[in-house]
Amino acid sequence: MSDPETPGRATPEATRARAARFSDTHVHGYATLGTTGLTVSRIGFGCYRVDDRTPEHRRALEAALALGCNLIDTSTNYTDGGSETLVGDVLRRPGRGAGEGREGVVVVSKIGYVQGSNLTLALERERSGSPFPEMVKYMDGCWHCIHPEFLRDQLERSRRRLRLATLDVCLLHNPEYFLSDAQRHRGGDLEERREEFYRRLRQAFAFLEEAADRGGIGCYGASSNTAVAPPDDPEATSVGRMLEAAAAAGGSRHRFRVLQIPMNLLEPGGALVPNTGPGNSRTAIEETAAAGLGVLVNRPLNAIVGNRLLRLAEIEVSEPRSALEEAAAARLRRFTAAIGEAIDPVLPASRRSESLSRKAIWILASTPGVSTVLVGMRREPYVRDAMGVLAWPPLSCSLEAYRRLIRESG
Numbered sequence: 001m002s003d004p005e006t007p008g009r010a011t012p013e014a015t016r017a018r019a020a021r022f023s024d025t026h027v028h029g030y031a032t033l034g035t036t037g038l039t040v041s042r043i044g045f046g047c048y049r050v051d052d053r054t055p056e057h058r059r060a061l062e063a064a065l066a067l068g069c070n071l072i073d074t075s076t077n078y079t080d081g082g083s084e085t086l087v088g089d090v091l092r093r094p095g096r097g098a099g100e101g102r103e104g105v106v107v108v109s110k111i112g113y114v115q116g117s118n119l120t121l122a123l124e125r126e127r128s129g130s131p132f133p134e135m136v137k138y139m140d141g142c143w144h145c146i147h148p149e150f151l152r153d154q155l156e157r158s159r160r161r162l163r164l165a166t167l168d169v170c171l172l173h174n175p176e177y178f179l180s181d182a183q184r185h186r187g188g189d190l191e192e193r194r195e196e197f198y199r200r201l202r203q204a205f206a207f208l209e210e211a212a213d214r215g216g217i218g219c220y221g222a223s224s225n226t227a228v229a230p231p232d233d234p235e236a237t238s239v240g241r242m243l244e245a246a247a248a249a250g251g252s253r254h255r256f257r258v259l260q261i262p263m264n265l266l267e268p269g270g271a272l273v274p275n276t277g278p279g280n281s282r283t284a285i286e287e288t289a290a291a292g293l294g295v296l297v298n299r300p301l302n303a304i305v306g307n308r309l310l311r312l313a314e315i316e317v318s319e320p321r322s323a324l325e326e327a328a329a330a331r332l333r334r335f336t337a338a339i340g341e342a343i344d345p346v347l348p349a350s351r352r353s354e355s356l357s358r359k360a361i362w363i364l365a366s367t368p369g370v371s372t373v374l375v376g377m378r379r380e381p382y383v384r385d386a387m388g389v390l391a392w393p394p395l396s397c398s399l400e401a402y403r404r405l406i407r408e409s410g
Helices: 012-020 055-066 078-092 116-127 148-162 177-186 190-214 239-253 284-291 323-346 356-365 380-391 398-409
Strands: 030-032 039-041 043-046 071-073 106-111 136-139 142-144 167-173 217-223 256-262 294-298 302-305 308-311 372-376
Touching: 012 039, 039 043, 043 055, 043 380, 055 078, 055 380, 071 294, 071 372, 078 106, 078 116, 078 148, 106 148, 106 256, 116 142, 136 177, 142 177, 148 167, 148 190, 167 190, 167 256, 177 190, 190 217, 190 239, 217 294, 239 256, 239 284, 256 284, 284 294, 323 356, 323 398, 356 372, 356 380, 356 398, 372 380
Parallel strands: 043 071, 043 372, 071 106, 106 167, 167 217, 217 256, 256 294, 294 372
Antiparallel strands: 030 039, 136 142, 302 308
16 A cells, blocks of 8 residues: 555544534534544534545535534445545545544544445456455345455555545444345354354454554444344344454454444434343443443434335425325325424424424434434535534433334334
8 A cells, every 4th residue: 555645543632622613603512432532523424425526525525524523434335435535535635624634533434345346356356266255245246244354455445545544443334244144045043143253253353453553543343234133133233242252352452442323213223222231131322331432323314114215304395396206205294294293292392393304313413322423414505404403402302202203103
C-alpha cells in the first residue's frame, strides 16, 4: 500500500473539541463511544447507496460534517468501494466540512462481503489455485468471508480508498452469513455450527488485534443483523459469546469496542429481546453497556416486518403519479399516521406535529445505551432534517414508545 494521504486517527481530545463547537445548539448532540474515549455525534452519516460519482452525495456529506456530524459509517461493499472513495476524498480536502481535521472525525468501515469486484477477485483466486480460505458461498453474486487472509486483503484496499493511515473502527460485516449458509444448505447440529462460527470469529478477531497493534485500525467489532434475534434462532449471534471470542484473541485488554445492530420503531429487539449474557438474560444493548461497548444503530427508518420493507418516513411527492402509485402512497400515509398515533402519547405535545422520520430518529437516539443512529442522508435536505433533531433534549421514555407499538400491533 502506498503512503495514505491522510495521516493520524480520531482522538479523544479532537473529537471532544469538535463537539464543543456545537454545544450551544446540539443539546443532545454527542455521546462517548463506549470505552474508546471518542466523542461521537448521536446522528451519523450512513454511506449505504452513497458513491463518489454523484455530486449530490458529496454535498450531503460535506453538509453533515459542517452541521456537527463526526461519525461516518461505510463498508467495502457499498457501491463497490465508491462510498469509501468519496469519504476519503472529502476528508482529505481542507474546508470541506471536516472542521478541526481528520482527528475530529470517526470513520467506521466494514469488511466481509464478497460481491462486485471482490467477487471477481475471489473467482480469479480460485481459478489460479489459491482461493481465499473458508469462503461462504451463500448465493450467486453474494459470497462472504472473515478468514484473516481475506480480511488482510480487504483492510488494505479499504484504507487505500479511504486514504487513511488508521481506520478508527473496523467491523466484521454480518459475519452470521456462516450460520445462515449452514442453516440453508448444510443443516446438522446447531451447537456444532455455532462452535465453528465462534472459532472463525476468534480467528478473525486475532487478526484484528494484530492490525490494531500495527496501527492499521484503532479498534474493531461486528455489525450483526442477528445480534438482536431471539436466542433460539439458528442464525442468532450472541454479544456475550463475541466478547468471549475477543478475550480469547486479545486477552482482557482486547480492542473489541463497537457493535452495530439494526433497530427501529418496529424492530426494537436490541433494546427489548433478552438473548445474550448469563443465561441469555440480557438484551444486546444491556450486554454492550455492561462491557463498555459503543453501539451504532442502522436501518432507523427501514423496518423489515414479515419479509416486507416498511419505510418509517412520509412519502416524497413526485408528479405525475399513476393511479397505482397514488394508491400505494395513500396506504403509506395511513401506515405512517397509525405509527404516529401510537407513539404520540409518550411524546411531548410540542413534538407531536414533527415528521415521523424525526420522531423515529429522536426515540432511537434517546434509547439508553445507543451511541449513534446511522441515517442515510444522501441529499442535503435529509441532512438538515435529521441533524435538526440534535437540538432536542433527550426523550426519557423511549422504551415505552417501542412497547406501545408492540401492543398496538399485537
